Amino acid sequence: MSVANRPVHRPLSPHLQIYKPQLTSTLSILHRATGIALSVGALYLATWVIYAAASPKAYALFQSFNMSIAGRIVLGGWLFCAFYHLCNGIRHLFWDAGYGFELKDAYRSGWIVVAVSLIATVVSWVVGLRLV
Amino acid sequence: MSDLRTPLARARGLGSARDGLHHWWAQRLTAVALIPLVVWFAISLVMLSGADYGVARAWIGSPLVMVLLILTITVGLHHGQLGLQVVIEDYVHGDGKKLALIMAVRFIAVIFGLAATVAILRIGFGG
Numbered sequence: 001m002s003v004a005n006r007p008v009h010r011p012l013s014p015h016l017q018i019y020k021p022q023l024t025s026t027l028s029i030l031h032r033a034t035g036i037a038l039s040v041g042a043l044y045l046a047t048w049v050i051y052a053a054a055s056p057k058a059y060a061l062f063q064s065f066n067m068s069i070a071g072r073i074v075l076g077g078w079l080f081c082a083f084y085h086l087c088n089g090i091r092h093l094f095w096d097a098g099y100g101f102e103l104k105d106a107y108r109s110g111w112i113v114v115a116v117s118l119i120a121t122v123v124s125w126v127v128g129l130r131l132v
Numbered sequence: 133m134s135d136l137r138t139p140l141a142r143a144r145g146l147g148s149a150r151d152g153l154h155h156w157w158a159q160r161l162t163a164v165a166l167i168p169l170v171v172w173f174a175i176s177l178v179m180l181s182g183a184d185y186g187v188a189r190a191w192i193g194s195p196l197v198m199v200l201l202i203l204t205i206t207v208g209l210h211h212g213q214l215g216l217q218v219v220i221e222d223y224v225h226g227d228g229k230k231l232a233l234i235m236a237v238r239f240i241a242v243i244f245g246l247a248a249t250v251a252i253l254r255i256g257f258g259g
Contacts (some may be wrong), residue, residue: 032219039212043240045250046205052188053251059185067182079174086170089163096160124178132182 023110031088034081041078066078067132086115153216162211169204175178201252206245213241 019025051062065071089108094100100109134223135142146152179193191197224230 030228032215035212035215036219038208039216042205042208042212043244045246047249049192049201049205049255050251052185052192053254056185059188079178082174086167090167091215093160093163113226120174122210124174128178128181131179 011044016090024106027088027110027113031092034085034088037077037081038085041074041081044074044078076121076125076128078123079128080117083120083124084113087113087117089119141173155217159211159214161213165203165207166211169200169207172200173204189255192252195256198252198256202249205248205252209241209245213237 048062051058066075091100091113094109100106146153176191176197180188183191192201217234220233220237221232224233
């Protein structure tokens with residue numbers, strides 16, 4: 001067995017489930033999760049314009065799914081993911097520029113992200129459902 | 133002697149990933165571009181709730197919307213592809229699997245981006 005492959009018996013850092021959930025870590029993983037969801041959602045929205053270009057029948061099929069309960073959850077979920085990832089992404093850009101690293105600031109900006117993305121989501125759902 | 137890198141490595145400026153700042157910078161650039169685009173698109177999507185075939189096509193096919201929509205979809209897919217690459221690099225182990233997944237993500241992003249662009253142009257220019 002080469003030196004590189006020999007098992008290492010060092011203490012490991014505690015795993016994720018050991019830590020108490022914090023706002024900062026929760027928002028961090030949520031940024032990733034919503035990013036993955038939005039990537040899949042982007043394919044869904046690309047499919048929307050492709051179906052609109054294809055034929056009235058194809059579009060009607062797509063629209064009937066959008067109007068179903070599952071479709072509304074997908075679209076409503078997309079809006080939440082978009083607003084959250086947008087708000088938290090702006091928070092990340094401020095960090096990239098070197099601002100807001102103090103613990104107090106990180107928590108304050110975190111709560112602002114939660115508030116703004118939830119308000120935007122609720123407003124968009126209410127307006128969207130009224131128009132349907 | 134705090135820097136252990138060779139002068140050549142420092143001059144190249146590519147770092148341990150051999151990719152330099154390109155990925156990081158492209159992710160930020162697309163992020164900034166997407167701020168106004170996503171706000172516009174989210175509002176439009178809500179206002180189009182329940183839109184039928186004719187309304188949706190009339191909206192997609194207007195010149196300003198065509199430009200903004202193509203930008204939103206292609207820049208969004210590019211940003212998503214860059215982000216998914218990092219997720220894959222973090223969580224998928226084994227070089228072969230990692231490479232295959234990153235390639236698949238890129239191919240899918242390009243195919244859907246191109247197909248959506250063609251669809252939007254087709255609606256706008258008729259046919």
